[in-house]
Amino acid sequence: MKTKMEGETTLDDHSKTIIHIDLDCFYAQKNIVVTSNYIAREHGVKKCMLISDAKKVCPNLTLVKGEDLHDYRQTSYKVTALLQSYSNLIERLGLDENFVDVSNLVSKRLQESAVTVTDAVGNVFGDLNDLCDCGCSGRLKMGTVIAQEIRDRMKSELNLTGCAGIGHNKLLAKIAGSKHKPNQQTVVFPNSAVELMLSLAHVSKIPGIGVTLTEQLCSINIKTVEDLQNTNFGKLMNLLGPEKARTVYDLSFGIDHAPVKSTGKPQSIGIEDSCKSLTIEGEVREKLKQLLARLLLLVSEDGRVPKTIKLTVRKFDKTSKVSARETRQCNINSTIFNPKDITKLTDTNENKLMTCIMRLFNKLVNTNKPYHITLLGLSFTKFVERPSARSTLTKFLVKDIEVQSITNIENVQETVTIPEELPSTSNAENFETEVEPSAKKMQIWRVACEKEAFEDHGAGGLRLSLQVTGGGVEVEFDGKADGHKSEYLLSSERQRGGIRELPLDMQQELWEEYKQNRDRDKVCSSQLKKSKTNNILNYLVKH
Known part of the structure; x- marks a missing residue:
């Protein structure tokens, strides 16, 4: 298909085969009806209807509590896993929808199959006459066979039913799938794309x-799909800009170039709950504490550690009768989470997290004035991979790099290789660790050390060596110019406390300590006793 726009031509690519899977009546939620089955809809129950109103139009309505979506998420991922056996290009849309690009599988089956698929499986939208001769008809028919296989497996393996739409792009596949519900599938061929789009009537569809x-x-008086198809493109471009105008104009003809993007792990994991009006801060705190417990369960299933928490609040204004949603977020220290089980917070760490949350709440709500909260939500964002319990301070210092020592002014270097792991401790399973620093941070640390050493000791250089001992990690600075030595001992007890990363300011402080205390005896005796509260030696040495 071609569409003309001010002398330019947009070509429609028929080479792909896309399936849109939409599960039937997948989930619901308390206070409002998020979704309903088709029998309930026949009695007047609609999406986003208040439960009280839904019971009025359908007194025999059976409600399923959807407050905790744990089981729904688990089932949703099982569906995605099933789809991944057909393609590695799966794009998730919420919990109950997926796009599947089966183009490669279709090509493979058409090459291997000795029998040509003559009829499409399921419903067909539009006229089967005058089909395209580029081969897309055969590909889409094979797509209907695959879609039926997927739906059959969902029923037999997961006891779920769903609708499927099959088309040569995401737009047509999604719209086609909505034409026959529930538990049916529909294919649309390229020659019927314009007819399918016109069946939507309003552009909002x-x-x-x-x-x-x-x-x-x-x-600009564009209300129907037909209005959009017949509009002056220059007028549309003045309104939306050239790129967006072209995309919208193409959509009206059923042309969609957007690829199916393989969905990775979510950028945000959240949970929110509408509630009866909350007017007391203590009630808000208790509700948020419950949400936090449920949110931690979701994050534990994800397998990553969050670095930011976000609070969502919906306030109801009795004067204007309008509800408004607002959000605030702040960074959190990932070390408060137990890497073995993120759901198990110590009382201290739970209080720290709740303090952060309540500070966000007080920024959103003036608690000195009357307020009415009708929804609260929490979410975690900015994730990092969960560290291994075997991570150690030595790994931080020497992972995949070697400590260099400058031996003379010609920069002839001697390499000292450092052990990869520290000896394991009896309670390693209780580590609370941060993610190991990047190689870039390690390089900065090493270069800073060498630069400092060279500046202090000149051509004589300085040897930096580390040795794993029964007591911990011994860091030795050996200044050849003046025969001076200095050592720092990092106790294994502090290792068990979870030292995983030395911030740059602490690194600088360490070096300042070294320069100011050249004598080993002074470092070991005097400095350890007189260190400041936030001194790096207090951070590294408990006793």
Whole structure:
């Protein structure tokens, strides 16, 4: 298909086969009806209807509590895992929708199959006459066979039903799948793409065109899909800009170049709960504490450690009768989480986290004035991979690099190799660790050490060596110019406390200590006794 826009031509690519899977009536939530089955819809139950209103129109309504989505998430990931046996290009849309690019599988089956697929499986939208001769018809028919296999397996293995749409792009596959529900599938061939788009009537029904864009289009009297197809492109470009105008114009003809993007781990994991009006800070804190416990369970299943927490609050204004949502977020120290089981917070760390959350709440809500909270939500963002309990201070200092010692002014270097691991301790399983620093931080640390050493000792240089001992890690600075030595002993007890990363300011402080205390005896006796509260030696040496 071709569409003309001010002398330019946009070509429609028919080479792909995309399946859109939409699970039937997947989940619900208390206070409002997030979704309902088709029998309930026949009785007037609609999405986002208050439960009290839903019971009025359907007194025999059976409600499923959707406050805790743990089981729904688990089932949703099982569906995704099933789809991954057909393609590695799976794009998740929430818990109940997935795009699957089966183009490679279709090509493989068509090459291996001795029998040609003559009929499409399931429903067909539009006319089967005048089909395209580029080969897309055969590919899409094979796509319907695969879609039926997927739906059959979902039923037999997971006891789930769902609808499927099959098309040569994501847009058409999604719209086609909505034409016959529940538990059915529909394919649309390229020759019927325009007809399918016109069946949507209003432009707001086009996937990808939201409320704001709909209002913009209506402002220049574009209300229906047909209006959009017949509009002057220059007028549309003045409103939206050239790139966005071209995308929107193409969508009206069923042309969508967006690829199926393989979905990785989510950037944010959150949970929120609408509630009866909360007016007391103690009630808010208790509700947030419950949400935190449930959120930690979700994060533990993800396997990563969060670095930022975000609070969402919906306040109801009795004067204007309007609810408004606001959010605030702050960074958190990832070391408060137990790497073995992130759900198990110590009382101290739980209090730290709750203190952060309540500070965010007090920034969003003026508790000195009456307030009415109708929704609270918590989410974690900015994740890092969970560290191994075997991470050690030595790994921080020497992972994949060697400590260099400058031996003369010609920069002839002697390499000292450092052991990879410290000896294991009896309670290693109780480590609370941070993620190991990047190689870049390690390089900065090493270069700074060498630069400091060279400046202090000139051509004579300085030897830096580390040795693993029964008491911990011994760091020795041997100044050849004046025969001076200095050592720092890092006790194994502090290792068990979870030292995983030395910040740059602590590194600098360490070097200042070294320069100011050249005599080993003074470092071992005098400095350890007189160190400041936030001294690096207190950080490293407990006793």
